[in-house]
Amino acid sequence: MIHAKAYAATSATAPLGPYTFQRREPKSDDVVIEIAFSGICHSDIHTVRGEWGDVQYPCVPGHEIVGRVIRVGKKVKKFKVGDLAGVGCFVDSCGKCASCKGHEEQYCQTHTAFTYGSTEMDGKTPTQGGYSSHITVKEKFVLKIKKGQPLERIAPLLCAGITTYSPLKRFGAGKGRKVGVVGLGGLGHMAVKLAKAMGAEVTVFSTSPTKEADARRLGAKNFVVTSDPQSLKAWVGRLDLIVDTVSANHDLSPYLGALKTGGVLALVGAAPEPNQVQAFSLISGRKILAGSLIGGMKETQQMLDFCAKKKVFADIELIPASEINAAYERTVRGQVKYRFVIDAKTF
Numbered sequence: 082m083i084h085a086k087a088y089a090a091t092s093a094t095a096p097l098g099p100y101t102f103q104r105r106e107p108k109s110d111d112v113v114i115e116i117a118f119s120g121i122c123h124s125d126i127h128t129v130r131g132e133w134g135d136v137q138y139p140c141v142p143g144h145e146i147v148g149r150v151i152r153v154g155k156k157v158k159k160f161k162v163g164d165l166a167g168v169g170c171f172v173d174s175c176g177k178c179a180s181c182k183g184h185e186e187q188y189c190q191t192h193t194a195f196t197y198g199s200t201e202m203d204g205k206t207p208t209q210g211g212y213s214s215h216i217t218v219k220e221k222f223v224l225k226i227k228k229g230q231p232l233e234r235i236a237p238l239l240c241a242g243i244t245t246y247s248p249l250k251r252f253g254a255g256k257g258r259k260v261g262v263v264g265l266g267g268l269g270h271m272a273v274k275l276a277k278a279m280g281a282e283v284t285v286f287s288t289s290p291t292k293e294a295d296a297r298r299l300g301a302k303n304f305v306v307t308s309d310p311q312s313l314k315a316w317v318g319r320l321d322l323i324v325d326t327v328s329a330n331h332d333l334s335p336y337l338g339a340l341k342t343g344g345v346l347a348l349v350g351a352a353p354e355p356n357q358v359q360a361f362s363l364i365s366g367r368k369i370l371a372g373s374l375i376g377g378m379k380e381t382q383q384m385l386d387f388c389a390k391k392k393v394f395a396d397i398e399l400i401p402a403s404e405i406n407a408a409y410e411r412t413v414r415g416q417v418k419y420r421f422v423i424d425a426k427t428f
């Protein structure tokens with residue numbers, strides 16, 4: 082077994098603390114990764130605090146993982162020892178259903194083994210995530226990362242990057258398109274960078290007036306402070322696509338109103354409480370309310386290659402493991418700039 086040092090939550094209310102456990106020895110199609118950096122996603126917080134339902138403790142969160150391959154199984158072809166590698170939000174799926182065959186393993190109809198807070202395909206072995214020194218993963222679920230890039234700024238691409246890239250691609254964020262981004266946090270700041278890199282004109286909707294200069298530096302042309310209802314009125318019928326990354330419950334109607342006829346409001350933020358939608362806010366203008374969950378392995382690799390080519394990386398604050406709990410508090414307060422990344426040497 083491989084000894085892993087980690088940080089884990091032991092209950093929904095306890096702070097995360099040091100924890101050690103064993104990773105499996107590599108099977109023939111596994112690689113073992115020595116983790117270098119691990120991003121902090123708001124989903125980690127929702128999960129460990131039980132906001133999305135019960136979870137098994139201890140829970141080691143983290144699904145924005147980058148590191149170096151230190152061992153490979155006998156049949157591994159894609160990786161050799163020393164290669165850089167990334168792991169995102171899931172580590173296995175059935176491989177046989179229509180979703181898996183269509184390269185959308187995150188929508189596996191049998192079982193997606195999420196990186197943490199889930200189980201392996203046996204339905205019982207708990208999965209543990211990236212706030213740890215090592216991880217053993219099937220090579221099929223490991224991403225290739227090119228050398229010569231700032232590795233700590235690539236970690237957040239594995240969730241925040243792909244989660245925003247996927248709906249931007251699917252619903253169209255190229256040249257001539259007007260794209261809104263709601264919430265300037267981890268996902269939101271990646272959405273701005275990616276939409277801009279795809280050629281769209283970007284408008285940020287934020288509750289934080291202090292983020293305006295950053296929004297513009299990240300690539301936004303317009304910045305709208307949503308706490309002032311007047312400012313939203315000026316946006317009626319103007320956007321082709323809005324990606325909503327807000328982590329808490331909020332009124333969707335101003336954003337549906339900001340869409341052109343046939344426009345799409347794509348929810349990626351996953352507030353724990355249900356939302357209310359007025360039928361007329363969709364009917365009037367044939368609006369589409371959509372959702373999107375991360376992205377499949379193939380699309381995630383495409384996103385990483387796109388980011389390498391366009392030099393799109395996350396804006397991060399690098400922290401030692403001992404600061405995870407403080408980072409959670411700042412993230413919940415909307416004060417993240419714009420992703421916390423843990424230095425895995427400090428576990």
Ligand code: NAP
Nearest residue numbers: 123124264265266267268287288289328329350351374375
């Ligand atoms: P984050 O860094 O905390 O950013 C969320 C942003 O939303 C905040 O910075 C804030 O931006 C805004 N916000 C927070 N509370 C708000 C409120 N009460 N009303 C209005 N705006 C508020 O979180 P994240 O890591 O980007 O994740 C965002 C959400 O996406 C979470 O719910 C997470 O679980 C979910 N998620 C979904 C997927 C998926 O596959 N669909 C993947 C990853 C994460 P401003 O200060 O600009 O207002």
Ligand code: ZN
Nearest residue numbers: 122124240241
């Ligand atoms: Zn995430």
Ligand code: ZN
Nearest residue numbers: 175178181189
């Ligand atoms: Zn499947």
